Amino acid sequence: MAETQQDGESQLENQQIKDAGLKVTAPRVKILGILESCGKRHMSAEDVYKELLSQDEEIGLATVYRVLTQFEGAGLVCRRHFEGGQSVFELNSGEHHDHLVCLKCGRIVEFVDPTIEKRQAKIAAENHFKIEDHSLVVYGICSDCQAKG
Amino acid sequence: MAETQQDGESQLENQQIKDAGLKVTAPRVKILGILESCGKRHMSAEDVYKELLSQDEEIGLATVYRVLTQFEGAGLVCRRHFEGGQSVFELNSGEHHDHLVCLKCGRIVEFVDPTIEKRQAKIAAENHFKIEDHSLVVYGICSDCQAKG
DNA sequence: GTAAAACTGAAAATCTTTCGCATCTTGATC
DNA sequence: GATCAAGATGCGAAAGATTTTCAGTTTTAC
Structure with missing residues (x-):
């Protein structure tokens, strides 16, 4: 029972999950949906969990971690370890990119620089x-925060 | 009492600690000594603690963390967050550098690349x-590990 | 439909790092 | 040297993030 609402979007998510070799379950569909539609590209497990709570979903934090880890293993998401305790997850956009992180407001800008990639390979x-793999994170203060002093 | 052995090396360490604006205490001298002479350039707090134990020093893990954090604040060491739970510390050599880390054996190679630095600034x-600040870590398999298959 | 395999929630366990606090040292001063 | 306040230390407890355990549930292939 409990047929999860099977609207168009869910169908797509179902397929992605299936393609990843995982069973299609409510928590997985829901979590993938949040990652895809939440606006924030970088979310911690806690962020995802809170979003689930706000949608009255009864999914435990342990499951969120499990699902995110499986998604990572399946290549659906990437896990990043920036400064500060927790890891953040982002949908795998296919192409690798690096990050510019604001130390004050946490704002994150993604970038790709072929020159840097080439030098790394060299x-x-x-x-x-x-x-x-590689991880390049540039920490700084974004323009807004500089303005605010 | 308990005059810590004041050989030539310790004298140097004492000065470094003093210059950092910290009191010269046995744990600090000992920990700095380990970082300087241990061979491994990158050590976790746990590594340092184990080394202390093996030298029959009665220094708590909490103190190791405290001292390393103080050294970091004073610019004597740098803390790095590579993959895998714990942070590692290395003596501050003065000039910034990036890392190449072997995912199999943990071997670490340091490098500096002006081109990459410039691109980052741009x-x-x-x-x-x-x-x-910035952090660039390239993860891979070193030649030895590739050979071992 | 059925059963095996995979999944889930909740609580407990881990792991790394920090904190609280009573006790002990250091370094400046007499 | 002896004194003393500021600062350190050790230990156990605590905190925060993530993982594991386990018993019950769900999915999927047949």
Whole structure:
């Protein structure tokens, strides 16, 4: 029973979850839906959990972590460890990108820079490393926060 | 009493600690000594604590964290958050550098790349961010681990 | 429909790091 | 040297983030 509302959007999510090799369950559909429609591109597990609560969903925080971790393993989302305790998750847009993070307001700007990518590849090669991944985060103060003093 | 052995090296450490504006205490001298002579450039608080234990020093883990945090504040060491739970600390060599980390054996190679630094500055400027700091970590498999399969 | 495999919620457990507090040291001063 | 206030330390407890355990539930393939 409890047939989760099967509107158009959910259908898409269902497919993404299936393609990831996971069973289609209410928590997964709901969490993926939140990541896709919530506006914030970077959410902590706690953020997702709170959003679920505000939608009166009875999904535990442990499940949120489990689902996000599975999504990560399936390549649906990326986990980032910025400064400050918790990790944040973002939908995997397919192409890798780096981040500019405001230390005051937490604002996050994404960017891609081919020159940097190339240099990284070069450096890895020089050291005989096979690159698997990389993380570049530039911390600073955004214009708004600079203005506010 | 308990005059900590005042050999040549300790004298240097004492001065560094004094210069940092901290009182010269046994735990601080000992911890700084370990960081300087331990061979590993990147140590977690736990690593330092274990090394202390193996030297029969009665220094608590809380103190290790406190001292490392103070050293960080004083600019003597840098704290890094790589993948995997704990932070690692390294002596501040003065010039900023980035890291290449082997996902299998944990080996760490440091590097500096002016081109990347410049691009970062440019990107920050384009987005009207005032850079405070940055963290670039390239994860991969080192040659040894590639060889081992 | 049925059953096996996978999933879930809630609580408990882990892990890393910090805090509270009573006690002890350091460093400046007599 | 002896004295003393400020600052440190050790220990256990606490905190915060994330994971595991476990018993009950749901999904999916047949």
